[in-house]
Each structure stands twice: as structure tokens, then as C-alpha cells.
Amino acid sequence: MSKISDRLRQIEENIAAACARAHRDAGEVKMVVVTKTVPPASIKEVIESGYTELGENRVQRLKQMAGEVAQLLQEPDPDSCIPSKVKWHMIGHLQRNKVKTVLKISSLIHSVDTLRLAEEINTVSGKLGTKADILLQVNCSGEPQKYGAPVGAATHLAEQFEGMENLRLMGLMTMAPLTKDKDVVRACFVRAKELFEEIKAEKFGGGEFSQLSMGMSQDYEIAVEEGATMLRIGSAIFAGMTK
Numbered sequence: 442m443s444k445i446s447d448r449l450r451q452i453e454e455n456i457a458a459a460c461a462r463a464h465r466d467a468g469e470v471k472m473v474v475v476t477k478t479v480p481p482a483s484i485k486e487v488i489e490s491g492y493t494e495l496g497e498n499r500v501q502r503l504k505q506m507a508g509e510v511a512q513l514l515q516e517p518d519p520d521s522c523i524p525s526k527v528k529w530h531m532i533g534h535l536q537r538n539k540v541k542t543v544l545k546i547s548s549l550i551h552s553v554d555t556l557r558l559a560e561e562i563n564t565v566s567g568k569l570g571t572k573a574d575i576l577l578q579v580n581c582s583g584e585p586q587k588y589g590a591p592v593g594a595a596t597h598l599a600e601q602f603e604g605m606e607n608l609r610l611m612g613l614m615t616m617a618p619l620t621k622d623k624d625v626v627r628a629c630f631v632r633a634k635e636l637f638e639e640i641k642a643e644k645f646g647g648g649e650f651s652q653l654s655m656g657m658s659q660d661y662e663i664a665v666e667e668g669a670t671m672l673r674i675g676s677a678i679f680a681g682m683t684k
């Protein structure tokens with residue numbers, strides 16, 4: 442057994458324990474493996490361990506890794522629109538001029554935080570003849586953060602996204618502030634979950650609004666306890682391994 446699969450198994454056990462504490466079914470929580478620091482051979486190990494939802498935060502790297510991994514697996518080119526067993530998630534800040542590249546490769550964009558970006562995604566996916574699955578990224582920390590819509594603006598944004606015919610709003614994404622203070626982290630996740638339930642109750646997203654992407658290596662257990670359905674985990678799997 443490789444180190445990577447050992448760590449994946451350990452994290453899986455931690456997730457199951459957090460689910461048990463919160464009286465949740467472990468099947469409700471999906472791990473997106475964030476591969477931004479590792480070489481294709483390690484990504485292949487992840488896939489061989491049974492994890493096929495992968496995340497990158499930069500467009501250039503997403504495109505490159507999707508291509509290299511497809512080659513390693515002897516699959517078609519990732520932007521050929523032929524279904525692959527690997528699903529790529531775009532989790533980082535996205536500029537409007539990179540939308541087309543991302544739409545061809547990724548199955549879910551976690552980081553949509555402005556009306557202008559959503560409009561661009563809507564337009565480009567219309568041209569490509571597809572529908573784009575997106576999450577609305579919110580800033581639940583209350584501190585000035587670079588990215589993420591303010592909590593107070595989220596419901597209205599979700600409503601506007603709902604009116605765009607080539608978008609499917611699948612849920613919310615958030616990042617806790619970088620702090621060791623677990624109460625601050627938990628408060629952030631609690632706020633995101635409340636907002637998630639509020640928007641869900643409005644029935645935006647035609648019943649597809651079901652995903653709450655929150656929790657990273659440092660805080661995924663708290664995120665699970667507070668209702669995350671998708672975790673984005675990188676360094677807990679790969680720390681100490683070289684590029």
C-alpha cells in the first residue's frame with residue numbers, strides 16, 4: 442500500500458467519525474482531492490485508490506494536469522467532451538477570459554462569486570451548447586477576503602444565477618479564514634450552512650441546489666460536523682511529497 446492510499450484511508454476514517462458525531466450518513470460527503478502540488482504519477486495513484494474527483498485552483502495547471510492524466514490513463518483529450526472517469530473541479534479564482542478553457546475541462550466550478558463571471562459562464566456555455574454546473578462562492582468569515590460574495594449578497598446573486606439558462610446552480614462553496622481558532626472556523630461553516638438552507642428553501646436551482654463545498658486539510662472534520670457535502674483536501678494527502 443502506498444503512502445497516498447494510506448493517508449486517503451485515514452482521512453476517510455476521520456470523515457466517518459465526524460459523520461457519526463453529527464449523526465450523518467458518510468455517503469453524503471464526497472472528497473475532492475486537490476492535486477495542485479503533485480506530479481501526474483501521484484495523481485494516478487489517487488485515481489487507482491478509487492478517487493476520481495480531482496481539484497485544481499489555477500486554469501493553466503488544470504489544463505496541463507487534465508491533459509497529462511488523460512494520457513497516463515490512455516483516455517481521450519480532456520476537452521474533447523467525451524466522458525472520462527476523472528472529474529475535474531475548478532476550485533480557485535477564475536478570470537472571465539479563461540472561462541472557455543475551464544468549461545471544456547471541468548465538471549464543476551466552485552468559485553463563481555460575481556454576477557459578471559456568472560454571465561460570462563452562461564454566455565460561453567451557451568456557445569458550447571452545454572450547461573455549466575457551478576457553485577456560488579461566499580465569504581462566510583465576515584473578514585475582508587479577496588474572493589467570495591458577501592453573505593448579505595448571496596441570496597440575491599443566487600436568484601440572478603437562477604435566471605441564466607445555461608447555468609445550473611448546484612450549491613455553495615466557502616473557505617474558512619486561516620486561523621487555528623476552531624471556534625472561528627466553526628462559526629464560518631455554521632453561517633455557510635444557514636445560508637445554504639435559506640437559498641435551498643427558496644428553491645433556486647430547480648432542486649439541484651444540493652452541494653455545500655467546505656472543509657480543507659486543516660478543518661474538514663469541523664466542516665463535516667457542520668454539514669459539508671464536498672470536501673476539498675490536498676496537503677493532508679500529499680504533504681511532504683515532492684513535486
Ligand SMILES: *Cc1c(COP(=O)(O)O)cnc(C)c1O
Nearest residue numbers: 475498532657658673674675676
Ligand atoms: C489548495 C486548496 C484547497 C486544499 O487545501 P489543503 O489545505 O491543501 O487541503 C481547497 N480549496 C481551495 C480553493 C484551494 O485552493
